[in-house]
Amino acid sequence: xxxxxxxxxxxxxxxxxxxxxxxxxxxxxxxxxxxxxxxxxxxxxxxxxxxxxxxxxxxxxxxxxxxxxxxxxxxxxxxxxxxxxxxxxxxxxxxxxxxxxxxxxxxxxxxxxxxxxxxxxxxxxxxxxxxxxxxxxxxxxxxxxxxxxxxxxxxxxxxxxxxxxxxxxxxxxxxxxxxxxxxxxxxxxxxxxxxxxxxxxxxxxxxxxxxxxxxxxxxxxxxxxxxxxxxxxxxxxxxxxxxxxxxxxxxxxxxxxxxxxxxxxxxxxxxxxxxxxxxxxxxxxxxxxxxxxxxxxxxxxxxxxxxxxxxxxxxxxxxxxxxxxxxxxxxxxxxxxxxxxxxxxxxxxxxxxxxxxxxxxxxxxxxxxxxxxxxxxxxxxxxxxxxxxxxxxxxxxxxxxxxxxxxxxxxxxxxxxxxxxxxxxxxxxxxxxxxxxxxxxxxxxx
Amino acid sequence: xxxxxxxxxxxxxxxxxxxxxxxxxxxxxxxxxxxxxxxxxxxxxxxxxxxxxxxxxxxxxxxxxxxxxxxxxxxxxxxxxxxxxxxxxxxxxxxxxxxxxxxxxxxxxxxxxxxxxxxxxxxxxxxxxxxxxxxxxxxxxxxxxxxxxxxxxxxxxxxxxxxxxxxxxxxxxxxxxxxxxxxxxxxxxxxxxxxxxxxxxxxxxxxxxxxxxxxxxxxxxxxxxxxxxxxxxxxxxxxxxxxxxxxxxxxxxxxxxxxxxxxxxxxxxxxxxxxxxxxxxxxxxxxxxxxxxxxxxxxxxxxxx
Numbered sequence: 001x002x003x004x005x006x007x008x009x010x011x012x013x014x015x016x017x018x019x020x021x022x023x024x025x026x027x028x029x030x031x032x033x034x035x036x037x038x039x040x041x042x043x044x045x046x047x048x049x050x051x052x053x054x055x056x057x058x059x060x061x062x063x064x065x066x067x068x069x070x071x072x073x074x075x076x077x078x079x080x081x082x083x084x085x086x087x088x089x090x091x092x093x094x095x096x097x098x099x100x101x102x103x104x105x106x107x108x109x110x111x112x113x114x115x116x117x118x119x120x121x122x123x124x125x126x127x128x129x130x131x132x133x134x135x136x137x138x139x140x141x142x143x144x145x146x147x148x149x150x151x152x153x154x155x156x157x158x159x160x161x162x163x164x165x166x167x168x169x170x171x172x173x174x175x176x177x178x179x180x181x182x183x184x185x186x187x188x189x190x191x192x193x194x195x196x197x198x199x200x201x202x203x204x205x206x207x208x209x210x211x212x213x214x215x216x217x218x219x220x221x222x223x224x225x226x227x228x229x230x231x232x233x234x235x236x237x238x239x240x241x242x243x244x245x246x247x248x249x250x251x252x253x254x255x256x257x258x259x260x261x262x263x264x265x266x267x268x269x270x271x272x273x274x275x276x277x278x279x280x281x282x283x284x285x286x287x288x289x290x291x292x293x294x295x296x297x298x299x300x301x302x303x304x305x306x307x308x309x310x311x312x313x314x315x316x317x318x319x320x321x322x323x324x325x326x327x328x329x330x331x332x333x334x335x336x337x338x339x340x341x342x343x344x345x346x347x348x349x350x351x352x353x354x355x356x357x358x359x360x361x362x363x364x365x366x367x368x369x370x371x372x373x374x375x376x377x378x379x380x381x382x383x384x385x386x387x388x389x390x391x392x393x394x395x396x397x398x399x400x401x402x403x404x405x406x407x408x409x410x411x412x413x414x415x416x417x418x419x420x421x422x423x424x425x426x427x428x429x430x431x432x433x434x435x436x437x438x439x440x441x442x443x444x445x446x
Numbered sequence: 447x448x449x450x451x452x453x454x455x456x457x458x459x460x461x462x463x464x465x466x467x468x469x470x471x472x473x474x475x476x477x478x479x480x481x482x483x484x485x486x487x488x489x490x491x492x493x494x495x496x497x498x499x500x501x502x503x504x505x506x507x508x509x510x511x512x513x514x515x516x517x518x519x520x521x522x523x524x525x526x527x528x529x530x531x532x533x534x535x536x537x538x539x540x541x542x543x544x545x546x547x548x549x550x551x552x553x554x555x556x557x558x559x560x561x562x563x564x565x566x567x568x569x570x571x572x573x574x575x576x577x578x579x580x581x582x583x584x585x586x587x588x589x590x591x592x593x594x595x596x597x598x599x600x601x602x603x604x605x606x607x608x609x610x611x612x613x614x615x616x617x618x619x620x621x622x623x624x625x626x627x628x629x630x631x632x633x634x635x636x637x638x639x640x641x642x643x644x645x646x647x648x649x650x651x652x653x654x655x656x657x658x659x660x661x662x663x664x665x666x667x668x669x670x671x672x673x674x675x676x677x678x679x680x681x682x683x684x685x686x687x688x689x690x691x692x693x694x695x696x697x698x699x700x701x702x703x704x705x706x707x708x709x710x711x712x713x714x715x716x717x718x719x720x721x722x723x724x725x726x727x728x729x730x731x732x733x734x735x736x737x738x739x740x741x742x743x744x745x746x747x748x749x750x751x
Contacts, residue, residue, distance in 0.1 A: 014534065214523075214527060215523065215590070218498055218523045219518050219543075219546040219547055427493075429527075
């Protein structure tokens with residue numbers, strides 16, 4: 001037992017002391033949001049600075065006209081269509097829209113010609129423009145006043161509250177935030193299983209190649225060495241996560257302070273915005289207020305999320321999921337001589353991980369309590385990712401417990417299983433290994 | 447007193463037998479040579495003693511006690527395939543390996559420091575293994591093998607990778623450890639080091655022990671009653687029936703070297719008496735087989751069967 005602790009200590013320290021660990025630990029929480037922010041910024045910039053696109057229109061319908069917008073400048077061209085198309089081919093305009101004669105009850109036959117395939121958002125935008133025009137015509141035909149129409153529009157938002165037996169007050173739930181949390185945490189576990197699993201494998205291959213393993217296994221059982229390595233790397237991961245959570249918590253507080261979430265400041269900002277709204281350009285400030293209140297709303301929703309519960313699940317599924325796959329990665333590392341040889345054995349390990357991730361993305365967000373979601377979150381191979389995806393939506397306690405118990409069983413099994421391959425593999429050099437040989441090692445007595 | 451006994455060890459892997467009914471006994475404070483061609487089963491036996499693998503049948507006794515995890519502390523093992531953690535510093539590495547062998551943290555620091563001072567490599571303490579030459583790394587590995595003062599030191603090809611100066615240094619260290627009470631098990635193909643250092647030998651070939659005993663006994667038993675004589679005048683055809691002239695060569699003008707085998711069971715004095723009647727004897731030496739000769743004769747003889 002003492003020796004396992006020694007091994008864990010070495011595995012932990014040798015990784016944590018590396019400069020790359022420090023860099024990754026500090027930079028990742030900075031880089032990810034920064035990259036994300038940059039992309040959003042670029043997109044916004046792109047939209048704002050986009051030049052007006054020239055679009056030709058051939059209109060055969062009487063009394064129909066497309067007005068220029070911020071994005072499009074429409075030029076009417078003469079027909080018939082064939083001449084217009086020929087002329088368009090020689091022009092440098094973005095597209096040619098053909099609007100035939102139509103009835104407003106059944107408007108059909110619209111065509112857009114373009115030189116390149118147009119993005120769906122472009123086509124949607126143009127469709128909306130035409131639809132709006134036709135609607136305006138309908139209003140006139142049916143004699144509806146636009147103001148009345150506006151009054152007819154009603155907006156309802158369902159506030160979702162989860163009420164379960166045993167809970168005094170219902171808690172507010174938010175599908176959006178829940179799925180975001182599920183996605184992020186599930187994704188993190190997905191990444192961690194690969195990243196740290198890969199580290200375990202790398203470590204095993206290094207030990208095997210540097211031949212130190214023979215000395216080590218003359219002092220400890222191969223199983224102890226494997227377990228020590230897997231746990232050592234896990235503790236590195238845990239420390240990294242704790243640091244990340246701490247850093248992100250700091251960001252959260254900082255951003256909250258910036259948007260005025262903490263109460264005294266919030267009041268102040270509200271006052272200020274009110275004042276500005278009264279005096280300055282109403283439009284801009286209304287937007288600002290709306291934005292601010294939206295942010296406040298998001299924050300209040302975030303605060304309504306049971307973080308302790310999610311954090312606990314996250315740490316549990318991270319550790320247990322990692323232990324399960326980490327041991328398998330160790331077994332693969334023990335069987336091969338170079339990382340390149342490991343490729344062939346990686347596939348069956350990666351498959352369930354990827355399956356779990358796809359399952360989370362495809363099923364859980366669509367129907368977090370559906371049959372597929374349920375089973376994927378119970379079966380140990382996929383549960384670390386899928387259950388994290390579900391946790392934000394609220395999972396019945398028995399399902400969570402069942403999933404956790406099975407996962408513990410799962411990693412105990414894979415560690416045992418991997419250990420049997422590992423103990424033989426680490427002492428074998430230069431053997432061309434295939435699944436048959438792995439099976440033989442597995443069956444081999446000590 | 448026997449510090450280590452292997453009794454009827456059998457071990458087979460899926461396709462082949464690695465050890466078949468191998469028994470050896472190693473006296474305390476000896477240098478025991480475990481010899482054999484590649485693939486004979488030496489490493490398997492060593493791994494069994496080190497509890498890396500288990501024998502299918504048979505027992506290993508250390509000080510009369512069945513092999514168990516407490517014995518790890520008593521053994522120092524230098525495998526043939528050397529290796530250390532490349533990214534670890536010399537000092538950290540020695541302390542770690544010492545602790546794995548059962549030293550306390552404090553003892554591990556103390557002993558590893560004493561050894562780097564002894565081998566005059568103190569300035570390497572904070573260097574990473576990857577920055578050292580191969581020979582330097584070998585020294586570190588040697589220290590890691592013996593620093594916990596093991597009673598049994600198992601060295602698999604200890605001199606490979608050392609230059610002659612360092613090989614000598616290590617040889618002296620090994621003999622010193624022996625004099626201080628350790629038993630050395632020495633697996634090698636390098637017969638000159640066996641000749642120099644070992645007092646007991648076991649030869650393993652094709653998974654079986656084919657020879658075993660003290661170096662002296664073995665050499666005695668392989669003596670062929672053959673003598674090398676340098677003399678004036680030719681000997682040709684002048685020896686009686688009890689002797690066989692194996693070789694006869696002219697070294698100089700009227701100066702010859704002959705190799706004579708005694709076949710009738712008489713001693714060397716009888717031969718000399720015979721010789722001096724015929725020739726003038728300048729030198730008379732018994733031809734004693736080297737371990738190398740015995741090794742080759744045994745291994746080849748065996749494979750011819």
